[in-house]
Amino acid sequence: MSTGKSATPSASAQSLRRAMSGLAGPLSSGEGTVPDFAAAPRPAAGEEPSVLILGAGVGGLTAAYELGRLGYRCTVLEPQPRTGGRNRTARKGDKLYELDGEGDRPVLTHTCAFDKGLYLNLGPGRIPYHHRRVLKYCADLGVSLEPYIMETTANVLHRAGHTPPGRPWRNRRIANDTRGHLAALLSATLTGNDEYTGLLRDLLRKFGDLDEEGEYHGSTRAGYAEPLDVHEFPQPADPLSLTDLVASEFWKHRFYQPVDYLWQATMFQPVGGMDKIVHALTERITSKYEVTVELEAEALSVDLTGEGVTVTYRAGGRELTATADYCVSNIPFPVLQQLTLTGFSQAFENAVGAVEYAPTCKVGWQANRRFWEDDHHQIYGGISWTDHPITQFWYPSNDYFSRTGTLTGAYNFGEHAEKMGKLAPADRLSLARDGAAQLHQEFLERTTVPDELGVTIAWHKVPHQLGGWADWDPSDEGHRVAYKQLLEPEGDGRFYVVGDQASPLPGWQEGAMMSAQYVVAQILGLLPRTAPETVQVPDAAFLTQGL
């Protein structure tokens, strides 16, 4: 076997390459263009190359979709009994496994007991509007999307010692009182009487809702002091003082995360759960193309020394062998490192071993009453923030005004995730309940939020995953070498890695799809198989820092 079977670069290569490297539209800054492989050259009939895809995560499934569409014969080997990888949505009856204390044996930790119809996304939970690949695949596959609300001004922030338990600060107060105070401070420094300074003063008045003198005395942007009535008019409440705001260090608890491009409105989520994407991909590739998905088939070794690529895997209690022209690995690097790799370069093996996956936990709750939407809270979606180990608390962006709902009761990183992951599931839920009660006293009522309706996952302990995302760090010299290496195939263009792990967007499905498209274009010969001379290193810190 040689790579000669792949289509040779053609006139369309340049246009595709241009599309893949992106065209800045006339509005500039960030308009993406998504390559369309439909115009790519197809292999001759009867000579369709075969591809083994290891792992049915979003990256693997996307590769199978694009290659399958062009007639490539694909087999996807997936060790788990479902496709999707970290794109997982918990529903009634779903079993959650984690590795035991020794880290080598999967143990059933608990089974999701949500009411039928309820669900919680355990992995990715939102799609930015500029993640054009995800949106395009959803359109192609008929996956219905609805807005994911990242921030509402009714959301709250709790910080121990600064906001009393059950009396956190509203987002609208923190955000707008801070704006007002900062604008007033700056306005006070402006001394000029020229036109420019006059306009700048006017801008600051609007920016911070300052009075004519450029002072801030509170704003109805922070909410009304009292509910309105025909003779009760909008009045600003006393503002939080800048001293209190600064002392609270609220900005260290992800408060400004929604300002970041990745979380700006309008975000989306699939109606019914994030795994609708995975189900639609799986259904499409297996029903329409020459693609087979083998579940509970765990890859053990990859051998590049022979003709094509040979993979051994365990399925149905037996060890089996498969050979193909190409192999695309969607296996997380820390897991891939545990496979027996033969015929790979030392540089590649080093690269696979260079990057760890980040620890991260989620907790989910079913609530039997949507108390957060009542007159007292008025919260419809968005996230509340806290310095408690749960870190953040999500409200559902779906089925508003219904009776019940699910909440993301923790989503943490680093040390908090490490510690929480070491706890037994019941203890994680107990910790998460403590944190939630700082935000909402309703969490003290076990009839409203019963213990048995909690779910929890420590992704760094999940078999075949071992973490939330590749923890790339540009300051790590080993990472610098590794990322470039991983963008180039091994074995004379026969073995490729895909996934958000091999993209500038670790932790995002867009990264997984981008990576899959890149590798598909390399396989098709539409892109060079060598990475550009200088490549940056992804920076996973944006996912975990206080922002």
Added chain:
Amino acid sequence: MSTGKSATPSASAQSLRRAMSGLAGPLSSGEGTVPDFAAAPRPAAGEEPSVLILGAGVGGLTAAYELGRLGYRCTVLEPQPRTGGRNRTARKGDKLYELDGEGDRPVLTHTCAFDKGLYLNLGPGRIPYHHRRVLKYCADLGVSLEPYIMETTANVLHRAGHTPPGRPWRNRRIANDTRGHLAALLSATLTGNDEYTGLLRDLLRKFGDLDEEGEYHGSTRAGYAEPLDVHEFPQPADPLSLTDLVASEFWKHRFYQPVDYLWQATMFQPVGGMDKIVHALTERITSKYEVTVELEAEALSVDLTGEGVTVTYRAGGRELTATADYCVSNIPFPVLQQLTLTGFSQAFENAVGAVEYAPTCKVGWQANRRFWEDDHHQIYGGISWTDHPITQFWYPSNDYFSRTGTLTGAYNFGEHAEKMGKLAPADRLSLARDGAAQLHQEFLERTTVPDELGVTIAWHKVPHQLGGWADWDPSDEGHRVAYKQLLEPEGDGRFYVVGDQASPLPGWQEGAMMSAQYVVAQILGLLPRTAPETVQVPDAAFLTQGL
């Protein structure tokens, strides 16, 4: 007849009054509580009072709902062939009438030609999360709601002479480059080395995305310079300079409106059109309660000199008379002023004549292609702003990713609305197309946005409406006297006015419902029929100012 038929104040009055004046929850600032009349005393069987309700706007329908629910026998007289008043949604075949040049004869201006299934809200278009009454009635009535997206960072702003036609600035650039520059300016003034100043500097770094030196050199919050690829990393574009931002005076074109409490996330809209609220109210009151709605029944006079209230009205070409124990007028004040009022106090008649309704126009378009959602624009809901007379441009917050959609191509006030209202519908659409093309060149393609699929309304020329909302102005001494007067019934508690016009929220359905509840409580004897000694005056300026 005397008002003795109404229930006498009881022990529940105090609790209702407390509810109506609002209880600040422990989170304080703005949590509303909505009165529930279900616990109110019901009239004795066979002695149910009768009520004539003039006008089937949201205020009139709400009064009919609450009184009907308690057994009151209500007749709603509505001059138009539909209920809802300014809550109107345009669909295929809907006829739009305006008064002719002389202002005295309704003329059919055009008929909506949207494709079946498309619609556009001509009046109210969104519901704030703290408008608890609207949300509660929607829940009671089974009206499905979905998020209304007020702002996305992909929205744009055009200002002639500052942004070239078709190349407006993105919201994310204006918002975040401004934040960055302002934060850097302030940071540069901080000289202290104490802990507080250190924290303040850190806050500014996060607030504005400044570098370690407290300087701003652009941020990916404003978008990426280039679309991402596996070897194309997030890079901030060159920021808009503060000089350019200040010179554009962008903040004078409503850019910061979404920061205002009334427009903060999460807003809602009824699935399928705002008039779903009206249809549900109408259906409920006529099917479940002793309420009759007579359409095309135009009130001509109200007489308080006899027993009860006598109203003459025109219906089916005849002049008819009706008498009832109470009368609730939902007629806009400028229209009510034209009725023959007998037995009213001079103070009341003066009050009715004191306030004008504000001019306002809307333009709507069907687009045969949702070009604004494509890779180039990436806009999903929200509003773009412009200094062109169209003032603003709304994208649909529903049916994302579908083929076609409707856009609000103008929503203006004051002089712009006056001038636009004077144009023939075809000329309004032509003007609106010019404005839209400054934002989106696609408006030059008549196949994408055909002339014949435009709709337009000048609310100040609509029969029985005469404007968008009561143009209350606290600086007008006549308004000060008038508002208080209008909160008190005429004719020994027999005649009441309702509507957003008699609330601190002119132009909002919440105001209409609040007013209706206030009057119902007065009729029930649960609230005093005299207004409080000092009452503020509503301020409609917030609706029309540049914010």
